[in-house]
Amino acid sequence: MKEKSPVDPITFEVIRNQLVAICNQMGTILRKTSYSPILYDMIDFSNSLHFKNGDLISQADNCPTHIGAMHISTREAVNVIGIDNIAEGDIIISNDPYQGGTHIPDIIFTTPIYYNGSIVGFASSRGHWIDLGGAAAGISSSSRHLVEDGLVIVPTKIYSKGEPISSVINFLRANTRMPQCVDGDINAFRATLAAGVLGVKGIFDRYGEDVFYQTVQKLFDYTETRTRNAIRRIPNGQYRASDEVDCDGISPDSVHIEVSLTINDDEILIDFEGTGPVNKGSVNSPIANTYSAAYYALKFFLDPDAPQNSGYYRPIKIKLPEGIWINAAWPASTRACTTAAGEKIADVIWKALAKAIPERVNAANYGVSSEFFGGSYPKTGGYFVFGDLAPGGWGATPECDGMNVTYNRDGNCMDLAPETAELFYPVFCERREFIPDSGGAGKYRGGLGMRQTWKIVGSKDVTVSQMMTGTKTGASGINMGKPGRPGKSILNYGEKNESVLGGLTPEGDWKMSLFGNSPLNDGDSYTSESPGGGGWGNPLDRDAQSVLEDILDGIVTPDKAKNEYGVVLTEAGDEIDYKRTTALRESMK
Known part of the structure; x- marks a missing residue:
């Protein structure tokens, strides 16, 4: 006779929601205690809980681009250090793109969850650090080698049995342009992980180990079942699509990507055969990032409300040929992987899905429009780095217009508030405005892009580095919808010496839209015009x-x-x- 499971439906739902609440609490703590605006103001982070083998148990609704990478980085950290060498109170830090990381600025902190003397799981927190060295402040968009991206951190203990390892922390301070943020941010991540550990221990205390383990397995099966049911709603067949990234930051040539989606009842095979080779610049993607982008692209059209855990990955198979730019290997730069690469991976998957379920798929989004500034304060001479994740237009949907000026799919992030920037840095925000006509025409209109101008005030040695896509043709429309307006960046917008820094010039020429260390003097301004979203359907039917x-x-x-x-x-x-x-x-x- 089959033994009755002690996990009844009510207990299952209580524990499932408690796991999500723990991850959300981790995010609240990180935002309230971190020192860097990109963490507390722009919310560029993710928090997760993992089973003792590294499988994802739960994740907060933070950055979708991390959804398929967190479990890979957690496993790599454990494998490199060795689970027998991980003690209670240890914290492992890493960012190596080729050991579970994505791009250099995203640092992953992992700590074990001990209960009754044994490891029962792990808590992980991944956040974007504003600067980790490299060829340019914040973004080295024209990198040719991984070391130009910044400091590479293989999985390393930064805390041992609850005590900080000062040599590692000092090493981090010595390899960033913003050492004043290091201690505060590290302590914030430590507090974040502690919340995860205490939360899971609380579940063990209340329900016991057997109930917890059985709930986790049922949770995996539950998400898998919901995902397979969603796949069954897509017609069987093979659907192909191709797309391009504007450039790699070194060559003006576009970077090619192809995908084939094969739907077979309740499984999906994603095959990237035909994609271009590893490029010389920064638009390369390691496995963890490519998997993550593919997972979040599909999540929109499978079962968005299903719990986020490893059960979601079971019905989805990904084939990555060797040598292509979305299966990069050392020493290729991956600086633009989470945004320029990740968004284009999602774009091409959406285009393929549109051939299977055209009545459900959106037009293309704007891509990415980010800029990072570095320079010295006029009075103290101290160095500053700040960045802005400028939002743009989302593609129109089969039911409504695209969202205006909204950050993209890869992260539930925010652009930098002008009040924050003006308080901490020698800049002034001259304008933040919608760009009329930037959304692609359609039965449903694409969302608008944004024009934003930062003016340098007092500092004479500022540089700006940019990562912008959608500058050659703009976000594509769907079902006769028109493309959105291409993006571009401008030096001294509206002045006599106005000139295009990246994107299409008035003469029709195109300038590199991924670049680093473009100089700005006191009084100069940098303007970004983020792309608009594509339109859906015939504009004459609007x-x-x-x-x-x-x-x-x-x-x-x-x-x-x-x-x-x-x-x-x-x-x-x-x-x-x-x-x-x-x-x-x-x-x-």
């Missing part, structure tokens, strides 16, 4: 009243309303002349 509302809201100009949507305002400007609209639309078909 409701005329919606076009009018877009005009009145400054989202669409009258010229674009006429040329793309076939909508013309009357002289009064407060109504649509439907006769002229109908005639014009017919002439445009």
Whole structure:
């Protein structure tokens, strides 16, 4: 007779939600105690709990780009150190892209969870550090080698039995332009991990080891079942797509990617055969990042509400040929992997899915638009580094317009608040505004990009480094939707000496959109114009009243309303002349 499981449905749900609550609490602590704005203000981090073999048990809704990488980095940390060499109170630090990491700025902290003298699991926290050395402050977008990305940290103990290892911490201080943040951020991560450990121990205390282990296994099976059921709703078949990243930061040539999705009942095979080779620049992706991007791309259209754990990975197989840029190996630079590479991996998967379920898939998002500044304070001479994860337009959906000026799929991050930047750094934010007409036209319009200007105040030796995609053609539309407006960056926007730093020039030329260490002097300004999202459906099918509302809201100009949507305002400007609209639309078909 089969033994009855002690895990009843109510206990299962209580523990499942408690695991998520623990991860959320870890995030709250990290945000409240960290020293760096990119952590406490921009929320560029993720927190997770793992089974004793490294399998992901639970993860907070932090950065989707970390969803498929956290368990890989945790396993690598344990394998390198050796589980028999990990004591209670130890903390392991690492960021090596080729040992479970993604790009150099994302540092992973891992600690064991001990109960009754044995390891029962691990807590992990991954966060973006503003600077870890490298060829440029914050972003070395034109790196040719991994060491130009910054300090590579193989899995190493930074705490031993609860005591800090000062030699490791001193080594970190000596390899960053922002040593003043190191101690505070390390302590914040330590507190974050402690919350994870205490939370899991609390579950053990209340329910016991057997109930916990059985719940975890049921949790994996539960997510797997929900994921397989979602896959069954996609028609069987093989669906192919290809796409390009603008450049690799060294060559102006586009970087090619191909994918084939094979749906076989309740399983998916993702095959990247045909993708271009490892490139010379920074747009390369290690395995952990590629897996993560593929997982979060599919998550949108499988079962977004299913719990995040290792059960999700079981029905999804990924084939990565050797030598391609999304299966990079040392010493290739991976600096742009989480954003430029990760977003394009997601784009090409969405394009393939659109051939299987066109009624469900969105148009393309803006890509990435990030800039990092480095320089010295005018009065003290001390060095500063700050970055901005500038948002852009999301692609339109089959049911509604794309979101305006929203950070992309790879992270639930925030752009840097101007008030924070102006308080801590010698800059002034001159403008933050929507870019009219930047969303691709369609039955549903793509979201708008943003124009933002940072002006240097007092400092004379500032550099800016940029990572922007979608600057050659813009985010693609779908089902006859039009592409979004391409992005670009501008030196001294609106001034007599205005010039394009990256992207398309007024003359039609294109400048490298991934670059490092472009100089800025006192009084100079840097403006980013993030791309808009692609449109969904035929623009001529858009409701005329919606076009009018877009005009009145400054989202669409009258010229674009006429040329793309076939909508013309009357002289009064407060109504649509439907006769002229109908005639014009017919002439445009």
